[in-house]
Amino acid sequence: MQDNSEDFKNLFEISLDMLCVAGTDGYFKMVNPAFTKTLGYAEQELLSKPFIEFVHPEDVEATLKEFKKTKDGLDVIHFENRYLHKDGSYRFLSWSGRLDLASGKIFAAARDLT
Secondary structure: OOOHHHHHHHHHHHOOEEEEEEEOOOOOOOOHHHOOOOOOOHHHHOOOOOOHHHHHHHHHHHHHHHHHHOOOOOOEEEEEEEOOOOOOEEEEEEEEEEOOOOOOOEEEEEEEEO
16 A cells, blocks of 8 residues: 555645644644635644634634534534634635544645635
8 A cells, every 4th residue: 555645745735725634622733835825824823722713703603513513523514614814804714624533633624715
């Protein structure tokens, strides 16, 4: 079987969509360059706080509900919320996510709809 880690890394780095790996603890573990470009934060800034801190206050409850579904093993397809940009504005994002039971990691992709 071929090692696909280099393939994954290349795809992760060049994607125009926002890609991330999150833990069930509510923190991003990895974000791709599109994530930092779209939201204006450095990678370390995004990894250092619970991701819910970047969510618009009016979208927190719905976001936590979708996060719980993902943690329970259900795929999330086309969930929309608003994320805080470093400049203080908000970006409308559409999300899809899936939990990998073996690793306990959540793999997600978002597209900026703003």
